[in-house]
Amino acid sequence: MTIDIIHSLEQFITSSILKQPGRGIGAHEPILTSGLIDSFSLVDLALYVEDTYGVRVDDTELNPSTFDTLAQLADLIQSRLSK
Amino acid sequence: MTTFASRLHSHLSRTPEKIALTLIQAGRPDRSLRYHELLREAHGYVQVLADRGIQPGEVVVLILQHGEELVASYLGAVILGAVPSIMPFLTEKLSPERYRADLAALVSVTRPAAIVTYDEFEAEVRGTLQVNHSVRTVILTSQVVAAHEQSNSSWEGLKRNPRDVVLLQHSSGTTGLQKGVALSHQAVFNQLSAYSRVLDLKSTDVVVSWLPLYHDMGLIAGFLMPLLEGLHLVLMSPFDWVRAPYRLMQAVSQYKGTLSWLPNFAYNFCSQKIRDHQIQGVDLSSWRAIVNCSEPVRPESHAAFYGRFHRYGLSKNSLHTSYAMAENVFAVTQSDLKGEPLVEEIDREIFLTQRRVESSTGEGKLGMMSSGNPLPNVRIKILDESGVPVPDRTIGEIALLSDCMLRGYYNRPDETKKAFKDKWYLTGDFGYFSGGELFVTGRKKDMIIVGGRNIHPQDLESLTYEVPGVHAGRSVAFGIFNEEQGTEEVVIVTEVEPGEAADRESIAEAIRQHVTKNSAIALRNVKVVESNWIIKTSSGKTARLANKEKYLIEGLQ
Numbered sequence: 001m002t003i004d005i006i007h008s009l010e011q012f013i014t015s016s017i018l019k020q021p022g023r024g025i026g027a028h029e030p031i032l033t034s035g036l037i038d039s040f041s042l043v044d045l046a047l048y049v050e051d052t053y054g055v056r057v058d059d060t061e062l063n064p065s066t067f068d069t070l071a072q073l074a075d076l077i078q079s080r081l082s083k
Numbered sequence: 084m085t086t087f088a089s090r091l092h093s094h095l096s097r098t099p100e101k102i103a104l105t106l107i108q109a110g111r112p113d114r115s116l117r118y119h120e121l122l123r124e125a126h127g128y129v130q131v132l133a134d135r136g137i138q139p140g141e142v143v144v145l146i147l148q149h150g151e152e153l154v155a156s157y158l159g160a161v162i163l164g165a166v167p168s169i170m171p172f173l174t175e176k177l178s179p180e181r182y183r184a185d186l187a188a189l190v191s192v193t194r195p196a197a198i199v200t201y202d203e204f205e206a207e208v209r210g211t212l213q214v215n216h217s218v219r220t221v222i223l224t225s226q227v228v229a230a231h232e233q234s235n236s237s238w239e240g241l242k243r244n245p246r247d248v249v250l251l252q253h254s255s256g257t258t259g260l261q262k263g264v265a266l267s268h269q270a271v272f273n274q275l276s277a278y279s280r281v282l283d284l285k286s287t288d289v290v291v292s293w294l295p296l297y298h299d300m301g302l303i304a305g306f307l308m309p310l311l312e313g314l315h316l317v318l319m320s321p322f323d324w325v326r327a328p329y330r331l332m333q334a335v336s337q338y339k340g341t342l343s344w345l346p347n348f349a350y351n352f353c354s355q356k357i358r359d360h361q362i363q364g365v366d367l368s369s370w371r372a373i374v375n376c377s378e379p380v381r382p383e384s385h386a387a388f389y390g391r392f393h394r395y396g397l398s399k400n401s402l403h404t405s406y407a408m409a410e411n412v413f414a415v416t417q418s419d420l421k422g423e424p425l426v427e428e429i430d431r432e433i434f435l436t437q438r439r440v441e442s443s444t445g446e447g448k449l450g451m452m453s454s455g456n457p458l459p460n461v462r463i464k465i466l467d468e469s470g471v472p473v474p475d476r477t478i479g480e481i482a483l484l485s486d487c488m489l490r491g492y493y494n495r496p497d498e499t500k501k502a503f504k505d506k507w508y509l510t511g512d513f514g515y516f517s518g519g520e521l522f523v524t525g526r527k528k529d530m531i532i533v534g535g536r537n538i539h540p541q542d543l544e545s546l547t548y549e550v551p552g553v554h555a556g557r558s559v560a561f562g563i564f565n566e567e568q569g570t571e572e573v574v575i576v577t578e579v580e581p582g583e584a585a586d587r588e589s590i591a592e593a594i595r596q597h598v599t600k601n602s603a604i605a606l607r608n609v610k611v612v613e614s615n616w617i618i619k620t621s622s623g624k625t626a627r628l629a630n631k632e633k634y635l636i637e638g639l640q
Contacts, residue, residue, distance in 0.1 A: 019607065023592075034596065035176040038605035039325050040534070043356045046326075059327035060110040064175065 005053075005074040012048050013070075017041045027071040032064045049073075055080045086268045087161045087249050088240030090311050094118045103310060106151055107319040107334055109327065114151070121158070124151065127227040128159025129237050132197065135220040139164030139239050141196035142251065142493075144189065146170045146204060149320035152224050153296060154306075156199045161249070164240035168193060168251035168263060169297040178600035179207070186211045190218065192494050193251065193263055197222055245269040251493050252299055252409045263493040264299075264409040274412035274487035275308055277460040281417045282342070282372065284312055289369075291317045291340035293324035293331060298535065299409035300377050304344040308413075328353050329361035332395065336365040343370065344405075346377045346535035350384035351569035354391040368396035372420055376405040377535040379523065382426045382452045384569040399423065406454035406523050410508055411461065412487045416521045418455030425453040425520055434524075438478040440515060453520040461485040465516055470504060478515045480527055482507040529627045531562030534570050538562075538604060540627060543575060546598045552590050553577055559617050561631040563607070572607035576634060578614050587611040610634065 006027050015021045017037060031037050037045065042062040049057050055077050057066075067073040094103070099119035106114045116124070137143060143160045145167055147153040153169070160167035170189055173182045186208070190198075194217035200208050202223045212218055243249070249271060251263035290309040294301030309316035317338045319330060331353065334340060375385070385402045393399070404424045406416040418424040429451055430443035440451070457463050464472050465479040473479045484507050491499035502508060511530075514523040531538045540560035547558040557578040562571035575598065579590060591609040599605055618629040 033175050035599040035603075035605065039176070039322075040352070040605075042326055043328065047356065047358070059323070059330075062326045 002071075002074045002078050005077055006070045008052065009045075009048075009070050009073060012052075013037065013045070016048075017044060025070060027074075028069050030064075030068045031070065032068045049077060053077050053081060084245050085272050086240060086243045086245055086247075087271070087307075087311065088164065088238055088243065090272075091122060091158065091162065092238060092241060094310075094313050095122050098313065101313065102315050103313075104154065105315070105317045105338060106154075107317065107323070107330065108150065109323040109330070121155070122162070124155040124229050125158035125162055126237060127229045128156045128199070128222075129163045131222050131227050132159060132163050132165060133237065133239075135197060135222060137163065137165050137197050137220070139243060140166065140247065142166045142168055142193055143197045143199060144168050144170050144193065144195040146172060146186075146198060146200040146208065147224070148172045149295060149318075149322065152227075154318075156224075156227075157296070157306075158310075162238055162240045164243045165196075166248055166250060168195070168253060169302070170253070171295070171297045173204075173207070174603055176599060176605075177603040181601040183207070183211045187213060189253065189263075190216055194494065196220070199224070243268065245272070248490055248493070250302075252302055253297065262495060262498055265490045265493040266409075266412055267490050270487040270489070271303075271307065271311075271412050273460060273485075274303070274414065274458075275312060277458045277487070278308070278414050278417070279312060281414075281420070281458060283420060284314065286313050288341045289315045289317060289338050290342045291331065291334050291338065292343060293319045293321050294344065295321045298377070299413055300344050300346070300407060300535070303413035304374070304407075325352075327361075329357045332357065332362045332365050332367060332392070335367055335370055336362075336395075339369040341369055341371045342374070343372075344374045344376060346570070347375055347379060347381055347384050348534050348568055348570035350375065350388040351567065354384075354387040355567075357391070362395060366396045367392055368398065370397060370401050372403050373401050374403045374405045374417070376407045376414075376454075378532045378570060379525070380404045380424070380452045380454060381569055382450045383566065385424075385452070387569075404452060404454045406481075406512075406514075406521055408510065410489045410502070410510075411483060411485055412489075414458055415461055415463070415483055415485075416455040416457050418453060418520075424455060425518070427451055427453075427517065427522075434478075440476045440478070440517070440522075451522050451524070453517075454514075454523050456520055457483075458485070460487060463516070463521060464507065465514065466509075473515075475516050475518075478513055478524055481510045481512045481514045481521070481523070483510065484508070529561065531560070531571050531573055533562070533573060533604060536604075538573070538602070543573065543598055543602060543604065544625075546601050547575060547577055547594050549601075550590065550593045550597050552579060552586065553594065556625070557617065558594075559625050559627055559630045561627045561634075563631065563635070565607075573604055574608045574610070574631075574634060575606055576610045576612060576617065576630060578612055578616055581613060 010025045014023050046057045103118045103121045104116045143165045157167045197220045199222045245268040248265045249268045253263045292305030294305040403418045407414045428448040429440040431447045431449040433441050462484045464482045467479050511527045513525045543560040544558045548555045560575045565572050591611045594609045618626050620626045
């Protein structure tokens with residue numbers, strides 16, 4: 001399940017945010033501290049998670065101390081889904 | 084004779100109980116400060132600065148995040164008569180090495196006597212200071228305590244002359260830090276007096292802003308103007324806004340905000356990224372002017388914003404425009420608040436090829452939105468390449484003369500001299516006049532403007548040459564306007580040798596990472612191509628516009 005979430009997040013980020021559908025993102029690759037995702041796109045990511053999984057990621061959580069990789073974000077989504 | 088200190092002192096004695104500032108911070112309750120409370124906080128900084136021997140007229144660099152300490156230290160420096168200058172804080176996107184280099188450059192040119200920062204950042208700051216630096220003291224926020232007593236003797240700033248430099252504003256951009264705009268008390272008050280008449284400011288106005296204070300729009304419109312004019316300022320940080328744009332709408336509704344300034348992209352950003360459930364019950368009817376400035380103004384962005392928020396009470400004639408720059412303190416023009424900014428449809432072909440405008444209703448028309456009329460204290464000329472004024476509806480360089488211009492670029496007589504021609508300030512922007520209104524069409528140089536930030540393509544190109552496998556002179560950077568976002572995005576095209584073709588993906592990725600880490604600019608696309616792709620001029624210089632056209636045409640194929 002977590003693998004599926006990681007895959008769908010990767011798809012969304014590469015196609016809609018980076019506009020480089022061919023690029024892959026490793027599950028443990030930093031996406032915030034590396035500058036891969038611009039702060040202007042964070043809200044897109046939060047809205048995608050909300051629309052796709054019905055899980056809210058608060059704006060105060062959109063920083064590397066909450067998640068910096070797809071695996072961490074997927075875990076966060078997973079933990080809120082199971083509640 | 085008014086100075087910053089005398090104006091603040093007058094608010095303190097006349098309206099000490101009036102709320103001067105409300106800080107909105109994500110995850111924390113809002114915090115409102117009355118004038119006497121705000122100035123008491125500022126006095127904590129006055130005391131420390133004075134104890135450390137900082138003299139009136141000396142420069143104090145503030146390296147703090149957007150918030151209470153930044154506001155208090157800024158005002159503290161002003162009350163003491165020192166000259167504050169804000170250095171943007173380190174962000175995750177920017178590499179620490181690049182940040183240190185920028186700070187070192189700022190310190191070497193500006194020669195501050197003190198730096199104010201956080202305890203955690205002290206080592207970083209001290210590590211930057213080079214031999215023979217000017218900094219006599221580094222003040223940490225933990226060393227500051229709010230003063231209980233305010234004696235008149237601590238208001239050294241009251242003795243400043245209105246012609247003295249009151250602040251330095253380091254323009255945003257990739258290399259802007261070495262060029263600090265020095266403004267006098269008088270220039271700032273001349274701007275405020277002209278601008279407040281045009282805006283018809285009243286003491287009941289409430290300014291809501293998320294703009295960074297190191298940029299002229301945030302520093303003047305979103306900080307100093309409300310505090311000096313006695314308006315209520317509701318301030319949130321750009322960091323919070325970009326993660327939760329709906330907070331701007333909530334703030335306007337809650338505090339009955341009347342005025343805001345936004346760069347063009349923010350209209351698109353808010354229109355697209357705010358959900359109805361986030362702003363349920365919000366009432367925007369108090370918002371009487373939302374002023375679009377600091378990047379090219381687009382009628383489509385206003386239409387999208389109005390379309391999205393009119394059902395929340397947004398009034399159609401609240402959407403306005405201004406042309407502004409730090410060198411004129413802030414506003415140069417402002418659209419008439421009684422109407423809507425003029426939009427004219429012009430012929431695209433004639434505009435692009437003949438440097439003039441003609442109305443058009445047919446195919447290939449281009450909507451141009453006016454930035455309004457010059458402020459009453461500002462004169463504008465449009466000049467051709469030889470410096471001769473051109474007729475109406477002809478495009479040329481915008482030059483201006485006013486009583487609120489910069490004293491000069493601080494400690495940079497060379498740059499100051501270059502910027503003026505017979506007292507007129509040459510803006511480097513292109514535009515035209517039509518019916519007494521100014522239309523700004525673009526930059527004279529190949530400057531890229533991303534979200535209100537000016538970026539020199541040369542700087543980004545130089546950064547690519549630091550990537551292994553990329554050779555000097557083999558990259559070109561340019562901006563491409565993104566309709567959806569309402570701002571420009573950066574594209575870099577880099578040539579590599581045929582043998583390195585297999586590595587194109589990894590070179591592109593390395594360029595993307597290196598440029599972003601060293602400029603804090605996210606790149607939309609890095610295209611790695613074979614030799615001889617880049618078009619050069621006959622003198623061997625990179626022809627950015629031609630390369631941009633080539634890139635766009637290839638994208639269509």
